[in-house]
Amino acid sequence: MAIKTVLGEAQQVKIATDLIAMGARLQVLQEETTLSRERLLKLYKEVKGESPSKGMLPYSTDWFISWQPNIHSSLFMGVYQFLVKYAGVKGVQALITAYRLYLDQVQGIEEGEAVLSITRAWFLVRFFNAxxxxxxxxxxxxxxxxxxxNELHGNYVCxxxxxxxRAGKTNLKAMHAESLAQAA
Ligand SMILES: [Zn+2]
Structure with missing residues (x-):
């Protein structure tokens, strides 16, 4: 998909800028926008004041199953699916909006910290789509x-x-209650 209009390009820059500000890795930007790698690198430096990290991407599905990540991932995914189903938000815009709502919710809780990165959220959506x-x-x-x-979940307990x-964090319970209230 080539960008043919100034408006189209402006939208691509906006998407890239949003993702960079949220901490997305370069590979995510390359997949989700039509901007060239050179432009993305330049944009990244402008927004973050540094070059993007070159380390390995977090590919594993197992991370999402471990205790605290699972609670955060589930919160994000609930919001994401709600947006896609009921708000007509699609694609990368659903990712950006859902991640923003996830951050809002986590930050509203005492000592809340975003365990799920935008890059992991992006992978999670891909794992669901796959x-x-x-x-x-x-x-x-x-x-x-x-x-x-690929597992049986008939008697699943979260x-x-x-x-x-080791984990007696009441703030997670509060977060969960809030997310249930919102989904209702
Ligand atoms: Zn439960």
Missing amino acids: GMMQLVPCRECEGNFVAHT GICHPPA
């Missing part, structure tokens, strides 16, 4: 949680209802 992951309802709280698709012994 049918590798899905949302599964917890049989105790009825919230929906990110899980692998990490909030049954947290590991």
